[in-house]
Amino acid sequence: MKFIDYVEIEVTAGNGGHGCVSFHTEKFVPKGGPDGGDGGHGGSIYALADPQLTTLLDYRYKRHYKAQPGQGGGSGRKTGRSGKDTILKLPVGTVVKDQNSDNIIVDLDEPGKKYLIAKGGKGGHGNEYYKSSTNQTPRKAQDGFPGEFKQIALELKLLADVGLVGLPNAGKSTILSSFSAARPKIADYPFTTLKPNLGIVKLREYKSCVMADIPGLIEGAADGKGLGHQFLRHIQRTGLILYVIDINELDIAETHAVLEKELEDFDKQLLKRPSVTVITKIDTLPESDLKDISKELPDDYIYISAVSKKGAKQFLEEIERKLDQQRFER
Ligand SMILES: Nc1nc2c(ncn2[C@@H]2O[C@H](COP(=O)(O)OP(=O)(O)OP(=O)(O)O)[C@@H](O)[C@H]2O)c(=O)[nH]1
Numbered sequence: 338m339k340f341i342d343y344v345e346i347e348v349t350a351g352n353g354g355h356g357c358v359s360f361h362t363e364k365f366v367p368k369g370g371p372d373g374g375d376g377g378h379g380g381s382i383y384a385l386a387d388p389q390l391t392t393l394l395d396y397r398y399k400r401h402y403k404a405q406p407g408q409g410g411g412s413g414r415k416t417g418r419s420g421k422d423t424i425l426k427l428p429v430g431t432v433v434k435d436q437n438s439d440n441i442i443v444d445l446d447e448p449g450k451k452y453l454i455a456k457g458g459k460g461g462h463g464n465e466y467y468k469s470s471t472n473q474t475p476r477k478a479q480d481g482f483p484g485e486f487k488q489i490a491l492e493l494k495l496l497a498d499v500g501l502v503g504l505p506n507a508g509k510s511t512i513l514s515s516f517s518a519a520r521p522k523i524a525d526y527p528f529t530t531l532k533p534n535l536g537i538v539k540l541r542e543y544k545s546c547v548m549a550d551i552p553g554l555i556e557g558a559a560d561g562k563g564l565g566h567q568f569l570r571h572i573q574r575t576g577l578i579l580y581v582i583d584i585n586e587l588d589i590a591e592t593h594a595v596l597e598k599e600l601e602d603f604d605k606q607l608l609k610r611p612s613v614t615v616i617t618k619i620d621t622l623p624e625s626d627l628k629d630i631s632k633e634l635p636d637d638y639i640y641i642s643a644v645s646k647k648g649a650k651q652f653l654e655e656i657e658r659k660l661d662q663q664r665f666e667r
């Protein structure tokens with residue numbers, strides 16, 4: 338799986354239809370007035386954030402996108418039919434840039450977000466429009482206007498599949514550094530991590546996921562305490578939440594509840610996300626302390642040591658299983 342996607346494409350909106358020159362004719366009305374209708378508008382090109390998509394693959398094969406032109410106006414004041422819009426469905430997280438100016442046209446950061454990329458040309462006026470007191474028989478009509486043309490770049494930002502959530506000092510960054518090539522700062526004091534780090538974790542050959550390590554959460558984080566809450570929006574984008582808890586915490590279930598509460602206060606939907614509790618630093622206690630606590634926790638849990646890598650296999654398998662489940666359900 339590839340995580341940074343970048344594609345350059347061209348888009349051409351539809352031209353407007355031409356206005357029509359026509360005069361009213363009817364039996365017994367030999368000299369009717371002008372009745373040429375306006376041309377229809379050209380179709381526009383829109384970008385739409387589609388949560389079903391995860392890559393820009395389709396855009397590698399087709400590089401030019403057009404929208405339909407508007408049709409010409411007709412006699413009898415008939416306005417031409419407008420051209421159909423073309424909608425580019427893109428994965429959530431795609432940034433659309435204008436290649437010439439390098440400006441961001443839109444950041445499709447939310448599912449369903451729709452944005453105009455290239456506007457269709459306006460239809461031209463038919464000759465009826467030019468009728469005036471001084472010119473009762475205008476013979477001119479207006480051409481349709483050209484649709485916009487743009488060269489754009491599509492860039493899919495790395496979105497994390499898995500988010501590490503835990504109290505400060507729980508061992509989140511150590512997990513990210515043991516299972517990916519990312520090298521976040523690690524230290525034995527709280528709030529070592531000040532901004533999110535991303536790493537690619539290899540689950541097995543040809544299969545990987547993106548993991549995000551965010552600053553530690555404390556009670557009240559959702560109300561702005563500590564550092565964590567401003568980074569919870571990164572977790573909003575991840576499909577799987579790992580609650581990272583130090584095995585030396587006095588009450589693991591209670592710690593879990595604190596973390597859950599912070600997520601819930603930030604966004605209720607987060608509690609519906611699949612999650613796994615990762616109890617870490619097991620190398621610091623004798624093995625006999627690894628009890629079955631499945632009754633105390635609301636989700637699945639695993640014991641690991643990010644230092645000795647004990648439990649690493651189950652850790653990766655569990656992530657893979659949960660991610661697969663989710664892809665299947667989507
Ligand atoms: N023995 C042992 N120590 C660990 C393990 N994981 C982390 N540590 C230690 O715990 C301390 C905190 O680890 P970090 O990975 O920085 O913790 P964090 O959750 O990222 O902390 P913040 O970024 O401050 O929220 C460091 O001193 C680590 O060396 C582990 O599995 N075993």
Ligand SMILES: [Mg+2]
Nearest residue numbers: 509510529530
């Ligand atoms: Mg950290």
